[in-house]
Every structure is written in structure tokens, then in C-alpha cells.
Amino acid sequence: MPAAPPPALLTALITGASSGIGEALAQCFAHDGHRLVLVARSADKLQALADALHAAHRTRVDVLPADLAQPGAAADLAAALQRRRRSIDVLVNNAGVLEQGAFTAIAAERHQEIIALNVAGLTAMLSAFLPGMVRRGRGRVLNVASIAAFQPVPTLASYAATKAYVLSLTEALAEELRGSGVSIGALCPGFTATAMLDRAAARNGRLGQLPDLVVGRVEDVAARAYRACFNDEVVTVPGVLNQTAALASRTAPKWLLRRLTGVLGRRVL
Numbered sequence: 001m002p003a004a005p006p007p008a009l010l011t012a013l014i015t016g017a018s019s020g021i022g023e024a025l026a027q028c029f030a031h032d033g034h035r036l037v038l039v040a041r042s043a044d045k046l047q048a049l050a051d052a053l054h055a056a057h058r059t060r061v062d063v064l065p066a067d068l069a070q071p072g073a074a075a076d077l078a079a080a081l082q083r084r085r086r087s088i089d090v091l092v093n094n095a096g097v098l099e100q101g102a103f104t105a106i107a108a109e110r111h112q113e114i115i116a117l118n119v120a121g122l123t124a125m126l127s128a129f130l131p132g133m134v135r136r137g138r139g140r141v142l143n144v145a146s147i148a149a150f151q152p153v154p155t156l157a158s159y160a161a162t163k164a165y166v167l168s169l170t171e172a173l174a175e176e177l178r179g180s181g182v183s184i185g186a187l188c189p190g191f192t193a194t195a196m197l198d199r200a201a202a203r204n205g206r207l208g209q210l211p212d213l214v215v216g217r218v219e220d221v222a223a224r225a226y227r228a229c230f231n232d233e234v235v236t237v238p239g240v241l242n243q244t245a246a247l248a249s250r251t252a253p254k255w256l257l258r259r260l261t262g263v264l265g266r267r268v269l
Contacts, residue, residue: 013037013081013088015068015125016095018045021144021189024222025092030057037062037088039077040095062086068095069117074124087136090229091129093122093166094144098159111158118162123169130173130182137181142229143170147190147242150249151257163188167235174234183232187225190242 012029016022018040029036030053038046043065050061064080066073081088096118099106122143133139146160149167153160170186177184221238228236237243249257 009033009035010089011035011037011086012090012092013039013129014092014094015039016144018042018049020094021187021218021222021225022092022094023049024218025094025142025225026053027219028222028226029090030059030061033057033059034090035060035062037064037081037086039064039066039068041065041067068121068125069097069113071120074121074128077125078128087132088129089133089138090140090142091125091133092142092144092229093125094142095121096144096162098156100155100159102155103157106158114158114162118159119165122166126169126173133182134177134180139182140229140232141173141182141184142225143184143186144225145170145186145188147188147237147245149186149188150246151261154262171234183229185228185233186235187221187228188235188237188242188246189221189225190239190245 010029012034014022014026014029014036017026017036017038022040026036026038026049036050036053036059038050038061040046043063046063046065050063053059053061062084064077066077068074068077097114099110099114103111126141130139130141133141143166145166146163148156148160149163151160167186167188170184173184224238225236237246
């Protein structure tokens with residue numbers, strides 16, 4: 001189970017909470033008694049999860065369905081919580097979308113949807129909730145990026161670029177917020193057994209042939225992220241293989257990195 005956090009009970013807002021890493025992180029927070037605000041587009045899935053968490057852990061769970069890709073959604077969410085007199089102690093920016101395939105084979109509007117959620121939506125959530133944390137002098141933020149943030153990834157070009165943005169923004173804010181009482185970190189998982197990977201594999205059978213060695217268990221990734229959040233880690237890469245890849249990406253010459261990822265990307269297409 002996850003390491004025990006500080007004794008004070010916190011309120012954690014988790015986006016993309018209806019499945020995958022978001023759902024697994026909700027389990028981690030609920031297990032230790034923290035209050036939850038769950039956000040995703042699917043109200044039914046969120047409510048089912050909220051009911052299960054409350055029944056298992058007797059913790060308070062609020063459900064606020066929202067499409068964070070829409071302009072103004074983050075501000076509306078913050079306003080709704082303010083009306084309920086709820087302040088957020090931990091913000092988990094997990095909502096994201098992925099599209100795998102050749103850039104030119106993906107519709108232009110789909111690229112914009114990836115940017116709208118992974119970049120604009122995440123940034124809007126930070127703008128909506130970070131100022132309050134800074135004023136109170138306490139808070140934690142966990143931004144879910146990806147191992148793809150460390151290198152260009154052919155066939156995941158837009159997705160990888162958005163996650164590079166998330167990683168860069170997180171590292172910059174970690175320095176801006178130093179001494180403020182607010183910590184921020186980025187989770188950079190590799191392939192993880194989630195519904196997102198299942199959907200990508202359904203469209204490309206080669207992804208379904210990935211060896212088990214390179215696909216992480218969502219529970220393990222969430223537990224690692226949970227510990228990192230309370231340990232104030234700025235960059236967290238779960239798994240030895242992913243850590244090796246991240247280190248290589250930051251030390252290898254750019255031209256070599258492009259060639260290697262290009263070879264791997266063409267094999268997936």
C-alpha cells in the first residue's frame with residue numbers, strides 16, 4: 001500500500017478520475033481518509049467510483065463532471081467549489097487524451113483537441129487553483145506527464161509535444177514556488193495498463209503486442225505517484241526501464257535521439 005501521508009486530512013481534486021491512473025490515485029487518497037473531488041466528463045462513472053470509495057473507506061467524495069478541454073471549464077469548476085466553501089489542498093492534473101498514428105493521418109481537429117485538454121486545460125487548472133494555494137501558504141500539485149515528454153515520438157507527435165510542455169512547465173513552476181509552501185511535481189509513466197492504452201491498441205494491433213515487461217500496472221504507477229506527491233518530488237519516473245530511457249533521452253545527442261525514436265516509430269505504424 002502507499003506510504004502514509006502527513007496526519008492532517010486533505011482535500012484532493014483529481015481530474016480524469018473516472019478510469020486509469022486517475023481512478024487508481026483516487027483509491028490511494030481514499031485509503032488514507034482524504035476527502036476527494038472527482039472530475040471527468042462521465043458523470044455515471046464518477047458517481048459509481050464515488051459510491052465505491054465512500055462505501056470502502058467512509059471518506060467524503062464529491063463528483064463534479066466537467067469537460068476541461070472547453071474554455072472556461074476550469075474557472076467554472078473553481079467557482080463551483082468556492083460556492084461550496086471547499087478549498088483544494090492537492091490538485092492532480094491527470095486528464096489527458098492520446099492519439100497514435102501518422103501526423104498527417106490524424107484529423108486537424110483531433111490535434112487541436114489533444115492540445116486543448118493536455119495543454120490548455122491543464123494550464124487553466126493551474127491558473128484556477130495555484131493562486132489560492134500560494135495565498136494559504138500550502139498545497140501540492142501533481143501533473144501527469146509521460147515518459148514521452150523526454151523525447152520526440154513519431155506516431156505520437158502531438159501527444160509527446162504536449163507532455164513535454166507539461167514537464168517543462170512543472171519544472172519551471174517548481175522553482176517559482178520554492179519557499180512558498182506549495183510543491184509541484186510531474187509524473188512521467190511509460191506504457192501503463194489503462195483504458196487509454198487499450199483504445200490505442202484496438203486501433204493499432206502492434207501496440208497490443210507489447211511485452212508485459214514494458215507495460216506497468218496502474219496500481220503500481222499510482223502508488224509511486226502518491227508517494228512522490230507527499231515527498232515533494234519534482235520529476236517522478238516509475239520503473240527502472242523508464243528511468244533508463246529518461247536518462248538516455250537527456251544525455252544522448254539530439255540527432256541520435258531523433259533517429260532512434262524514428263526507427264521505433266516507423267515500426268509501430
